[in-house]
Amino acid sequence: MSVVTRLAPRGGRAAIATALVAVGTCASTLALGNLLDGTGSRGAIWMGVVMLAALVAGVRWLTRTWWIPSAVGAVAALITLVLRYGAPPGRVQLVPDLDAWDRTTSAWGDGLSIINSSVVPLTVTRSVELVMLVGALSVFLLADLLAVALGRAAWAGLVYAAMWIPAVSLGFGIGAGALFWTGAAYLLLLALTAAPHAGRVERSRLASAAAWSTAAVLVGAVLLGPVLAAIPGWSAIRLPSFGSGSAGPVRLSDQLDLRHSLGQRSGQTVLTYSVTAPEPVQPADEDAASPSASASPSASPSASQSPTGPSVSAGSLGPLRAFTLTEFDGRTWTPTTPTATGPVVPGGLLSPDPQLANQPPSAERGTLARVDVKVASLDEARLPIGIFPRTVDVPGQWQYDADRDEVFGSAATSPGLEYSMVVEMPNLTSNDLADATTPAPDDATASGVLDVPETSHRDDIAELAREITADATTPYQRAMDLQTYLRSTANFTYDVRVAPAKTDDAVWDFLQDKHGYCVQFATTMTIMARTLDIPARVGIGFLPGKSDGEGSIVVTGKQAHAWPELYFGDDLGWVRFEPTPAIQSGAPPVWSDPFRSSDQVTGPDAIRPTGQAQAPGSDSTSEPEQSSTSTPAQGTNWVPVGITVAIVLALATIAAAVAVAHRRRRVDLTPEAAWSRLRRALGSRGIRWSDATTPRAAVDLIQAQLVERSERGLEGGAAESLVSLSRLVEADRYAPSAPDVDPEVLERAVREITLAVKDLLSDRPRRDASPSAPRVGS
Structure with missing residues (x-):
């Protein structure tokens, strides 16, 4: 075969x-x-x-x-x-x-x-x-x-x-x-x-039918389009669309290559969350909660208060971190497999500080914030959590790695997953960091937090770091000098496009090109801090997001972010800095912002409770709330749908009837189709043969059956047409290329054989086809 x-x-x-x-x-x-x-x-x-x-x-x-x-x-x-x-x-x-x-x-x-x-x-x-x-x-x-x-x-x-x-x-x-x-x-x-192999006549006939059909569809669309569009309610029908749904799950990359451009990030919602005080303080009187009071210039747009007094907001909470990276080879960050130090148990703080681990959160140590998170399109095996000590209440099997301060599971997050945290935010200020030392941590992360990759420009990076921090006398001042140098728009430009690599050191290439995104800024500050003997790592997660105007914060894939974390001893632990320019990251943390006092927690990430008006002059980037007088969305009117379906069905029925009638009239025979038609015609008169019979054997079988029933077989032109048709069928089935025969000739041959058989079986004078008709195969 x-x-x-x-x-x-x-x-x-x-x-x-x-x-x-x-x-x-x-x-x-x-x-x-x-x-x-x-x-x-x-x-x-x-x-x-x-x-x-x-x-x-x-x-x-x-x-x-x-x-x-x-x-x-x-x-x-x-x-x-x-x-x-x-x-x-x-x-x-x-x-x-x-x-x-x-x-x-x-x-x-x-x-x-x-x-x-x-x-x-x-x-x-x-x-x-x-x-x-x-x-x-x-x-x-x-x-x-x-x-x-x-x-x-x-x-x-x-x-x-x-x-x-x-x-x-x-x-x-x-x-x-x-x-x-x-x-x-x-x-x-x-x-x-x-498509069957048709003759020249039939090819022109089929081409003509296709052209007329196409013209009919176009004319029908032009004539019926305005009519259907004018039907009331038609524009309200929601038609299905392809590729307009979810753009797929979002997953944070743990192999960051500084040589690659960032490209356009996903605008999908990866999670939503709300930030409230565990025990909100009720207003002392009605005037305190009135719209006029909240709209006054002195009113803070983040009205949620904790029992200790400071505002609770997404801005004070900071980013949600999924994991940290410590191993860098000069071009790429390599992930480290987390090691479980214990399961996640609700109620106890998860913290790398052993004095805080498993302790209940306390308002005496800092501001408490309750964070309720709902996962949307995030597909991540590490749970985004606050950067400060926190409790985590999450369904499923989740483990905690105290060395890297990560919560991870054997299965990834899925849409609809809900978990909550109570975050204990220390009231950290620049004064607390001013005289802090930076010894290497004693845990398992210490192996890589001071490593500087051996590249051809390692010494150049170290020399530049010393030059930038020449006037600093403490580790905190050096960290602030590095952050200020990188955040300055006079020195660097935030750009998702990265120039092609010129050396084996991506950090040096960034310092020369001066264009990059958060990964370049965070990595550069991390490596430069290490050259100054400050333990440093990179945190990966999401920026706080934006308010939806209804009390929730929406985080999309565009808020994926990287930042450096520097270690300031066991008392302060890992402290986040923000070298990425404000165009992407917003304001730096309060303890590393030279232009903001330590007790301020207002800003674009603050939460505005539902129903509270935005203060005049507020710099909130929240989406505008919809007016309460907006027209509600109307349901689909099914009357035009029924009319349209009826019209379409009627047109389809008419088209099908015309097509069937045309098919019955048209001559579109191939040798195989002509043989099938002859077989049906002779079968109705009792002349039959099986599917296993070859066309050549079928000729002898037909003649034998005719002789048996009428004492004579086909003769003359009818016999010649039967033999020629059988040969054409064989060629059509087995030859490398199908024979090119005029369908009208095949039609006459079938008619001639059928009439001859009819005359033999009815014992009436034979009515031969016109003697001038061409023979099949001639």
Whole structure:
């Protein structure tokens, strides 16, 4: 049995089929759109697919061996990839040298590493483009092999799905464009390979019918479109859309590479939370809670008060940290597997300080804040928690790592997970840090918090750190000098785009280029602090977020953030600083803000209780509250829906009836269809043969049955037509290419044989077809 089916297209059909496979492949790459930052690489990928399709189609035109075009295409694709991605930097290579393959495989490995370690949206570098191009060319070659070479077009759909797997498995939207164009190319490919081989007359007839059908659809859309749009309530109907839902779960990256640009971060809500005092103080009188009082200039926009007096707000709580990083090799932060020091038990403080661990929170040690969190699209095995000692009440099996101050679990967070914390926020000020020392911690994190990677610019970074902190006499002053130097917009610019690496030290490249985002700023302060013998690490989590105007704080993927934490002895522990410019991070913590007094906790992150008006001149970045007089959303009016459905069904019924009537009248016979029609006609008169009977044997069987019933068989033109039709059916079934026969000739042959059989069985004078009618096969 041949691996090539009878449906395998040949000649011009094969070229059209290859073109459709190329269109489907290019369209399937659109499914990666939501995973990538920008579309700059799409042109190169599409161009590669189109050029390969032209080569394969050309080779198939010259040979009839089914596997040669695919083999030639695979070899040509491999050579092209080596020439493009294995060329020496800055040179065009027409003939690959001995090192070209090594450079290509190195770029391939680098691309896979970037894809595995990066977060969505992924910035497309040259090595990532190589991985994507290899995938697209492989999809085209395999789909073309199945659909065109082997004639199994239906299997090509599974090959296209390979491009959809990354976005689908990560939960990202595909987009209507990818669905429409991939589906259209696939359906056209199925139609092309399954369409019968018609004669010249029938091809023109089918083309005419297709043109008229297309024109009818367009005219109907133009005429009925305004009518349907004018139906009352039509605009209120919510139509389904593709790719407009969730953009997939958000996960924090724990392998931060300073060489990569950040790209556009997800705007999805990863979690929401509220911050309240555990025991809110009730207003002393009605005037204290009146809108006029809260709207006065002296009223704080964060009205939640703790029993100790200071305001409780998202700003005072600070970011929610998921984990910390200590190991840096000069380019990339490497995660450390957390080690459980105990399970998470509600009620006791989780803190690296053994004197506070498992103790109940106390308002005497600081301000208490209750934080109620609800997870949205966050997919993270480490729980975002406050940076201060806190209790954690969370369902499920969660462990605490006191050395790294992390809460982690065996399973990741899922949408709808709710947990609460009571955070004990120490009233830390700059005075508390002024004379603090910075000894290395005694726990397991001490192994890496003073390490500076051995790079070619290690000494240059240390020298610059000493120069910046030359006037400082204490570790805190040195930390403040580093933070001030990095936050200054005169020195650095916040930018998600990172210049290409120039050295083996990403920190030095950042200090020279002076453009970067939070990872560059946090890493640079961390490494420079280590050169000054200050233990430092990087914290990863989320900025406080923004108020939704209803008492909750909304945190999106855009609030993902990195910051340095410096160790100031056992009494103060790890202290957060904020070197990233305010355009992204907002104000620094109160203890490291030289322009804010230690008792202020107002700002854009403060919570405004529901119903409280915003103070005039407030710098709140909360979303504006909707007016209470806004019109409520109306439900869908089903009357226009019913009318529209009725119209569509009526038009479909009419179109189906016309199509059936036309099919009965039209002449669209192929040899196989003519044989089936003859078999039905003779079967109605008792002349039958089984499916296992070959066409040639069927001729003898028909004649034998006629002789048995009427004492004579077919003669003359009818006998010749029967023999010729059987030969055409054999050719149609088994020949490399189907015979090209005018359908009208086949129609006359079937009619002639049928009438002859009828005359023999009815014992009436025979009515031969017109003697001038051409014989089948002539």
